[in-house]
Amino acid sequence: MFRFTYRLVIVVGFFLSTISASDATAKENxxxxxxxxxxxCSLCHGEDGMGKGPLSKKLKLKNGIANLTSDKYQSMSVQELLRLIQGYNRENTRMPKWETVIPERNLREVAAYVLALTQTDLRMRGDVRRGREIFRQSCVACHGPRGEGNGVLAAILQTKMVNYTTKKLIISDEAIIGIISEGKGEMMPPWLGTLSSEEIKDAAAYVRSLYNKD
Ligand code: HEC
Ligand code: HEC
Known part of the structure; x- marks a missing residue:
């Protein structure tokens, strides 16, 4: 167990150094x-927090893994959840005592994210920064550099484009993902296959962030 913890410290230290330039806004956190x-956490808890991560099958747990999306945890405060994650009053469990390997400041961010697991907001599910890169590579030709619908190819094709930055977002997250995956109308290409479903989620998150929200 000691060895496991020791190795984890090194890995976590390295990991943190790569993201330490994080901005101060709540969303960035x-x-x-x-x-x-x-x-x-997803190794055991699954990316969706429901307890079916790939490692969970190896652990042969009698009581399974806590479902972090259940009311029990979702009704907690960040502070209460933080305590559980840190590992207070805990013996004989496969749940690591994270207190010893990850700084409290970062565990607080993890706790806040656990409470956001049940949010459906796309910006939480996709990575906006990666989405912007994908958009720059594959979408600007028609949608324009800032999603205003003024790309050169749109002009050549004489296609009527949407301007994400003025439009009020009335379509759902699922609809955005659906349109990017399967295409729409005469000119919006289907991207599934060219882009992975992860990349489509990221691109969708970026598109969502462009829409004017008032
Ligand atoms: C090696 C597998 C494993 C990893 C990795 C893991 N957990 Fe767990 N976790 C468990 C198990 C198993 C339980 C069920 C509780 C028990 O058996 O005592 C649990 C329980 C929990 C609980 C509920 C505790 C309670 O008292 O009700 C929370 C909250 C939690 N984990 C959060 C996390 C977070 C956040 C991370 C990442 C920083 C994480 N876990 C990483 C295995 C893991
Ligand atoms: C060849 C030009 C073209 C390219 C390239 C293109 N689009 Fe489109 N896109 C369109 C057109 C045209 C529409 C409007 C379709 C309609 O409503 O009939 C559209 C519509 C959309 C919509 C729906 C907007 C709404 O509010 O209805 C989304 C989302 C979208 N595109 C995302 C993307 C993404 C992400 C990429 C890059 C991966 C991309 N598009 C690349 C032409 C393009």
Whole structure:
């Protein structure tokens, strides 16, 4: 157990140094929490927090793994959840005592992200930054550099484009993902196959972030 912990410290230290430039806004902190959750918790708890991560099958647990999306945890405060994650009053469990390997500040971000697991907001499910890169590579030709619908190809094709930045977002997250995956109308291409479903989620999250929200 000691050896396991020791190795984890090194890995976590390295990981943190790669994301330490994180911005101070609450949303950015959730994104840090998300990256940490995916790197350290999803192995057992699953990316969706429901307890079916790939390692969970190896652990042969009698009582299974806590479902972090259940009311029991979702009704807790960040502070209460933080305590559980840190590992207070806990013996004989396969749940690591994270207190010893991840700084409290970061565990707080993980706890906040756990409470955001049940949110359906796309910006939480996709990675906006990666989405922006994908958009720059594959979408600007028609949608324009800032999603205003003024791309050169749109002009050549004489296609009527949407301007994401002025439009009020009336379509759902699922609809955005659906349109990017399967295409729409005469000119919006289907991207599933060219892009992975992860990349489509990221691109969708970026598109969502462009829409004017008032
Ligand atoms: C090696 C597998 C494993 C990893 C990795 C893991 N957990 Fe757990 N976790 C468990 C198990 C198993 C339980 C069920 C509780 C028990 O058996 O005592 C649990 C329980 C929990 C609980 C509920 C505790 C309670 O008292 O009700 C929370 C909250 C939790 N984990 C959060 C996390 C977070 C956040 C991370 C990442 C920083 C994480 N876990 C990583 C295995 C893991
Ligand atoms: C060849 C030009 C073209 C390219 C390239 C293109 N689109 Fe489109 N896109 C369109 C057109 C045209 C529409 C409007 C379709 C309609 O409503 O009939 C559209 C519509 C959309 C919509 C729906 C907007 C709404 O509010 O209804 C989304 C979302 C979208 N595109 C995302 C993307 C993404 C992400 C990419 C890159 C991966 C991309 N598009 C690349 C032409 C393009």
């Amino acid at each position: 959730l994104l840090v929490g998300k990256r940490m959750f995916n790197a350290y």
